[in-house]
Amino acid sequence: MLRIGELCGLHLVDLHLRENAPGGECRAPHLHVFHRPGTPNRAEAKTKQPWRVEHGIVTGGLIKRVSTALGHTYFSYVTTEYPRGTGHGMLLVQLHGADSGQP
Numbered sequence: 222m223l224r225i226g227e228l229c230g231l232h233l234v235d236l237h238l239r240e241n242a243p244g245g246e247c248r249a250p251h252l253h254v255f256h257r258p259g260t261p262n263r264a265e266a267k268t269k270q271p272w273r274v275e276h277g278i279v280t281g282g283l284i285k286r287v288s289t290a291l292g293h294t295y296f297s298y299v300t301t302e303y304p305r306g307t308g309h310g311m312l313l314v315q316l317h318g319a320d321s322g323q324p
Contacts, residue, residue, distance in 0.1 A: 223285070227254045229264035229324075231312040233299075234279050238292040243278045250292055255282030261309050262324035 231252065237243070238250045255272040256265055272281035304322035307314060311324035 223254070224266070226264050227266040227268075229262060229313055230254075230257055230260050230266050232257075232279075232310045233312055234274065234277065234310065235282075236287075236295065236312070237279075238287065238295055244280045246280060247284050247286065250287050250289070251284050252287055253279045253282040253284055260324065261311060262313075264324075 231254075235253045237247070237252065240250065241248055242250070253272060254266050254268055256267065256269045258265060266283075268283045270282050272279065274280075302316055304314060304316070307322045309324055313324065315321050315323050
């Protein structure tokens, strides 16, 4: 289960949704939750566990396993709804209206 700040603060690089994803911290599909100040939507997770991004791969933070269904939902969302060229890397974005594509 994710807290609202954890979910709204996720970036696309925080999700490792395939078996044996790079990083080696969890063989099963998972995501990384950590306190990342300064997100465009001001969402912040409470957990303050150490983390880093190395060669575009997130390691550390609080690691949470995810279901296969979440992986399928993610793939559908990113390929059919997620606006191209957002540039911010946030997972959840406005899909309609004047702020379309914004976190």
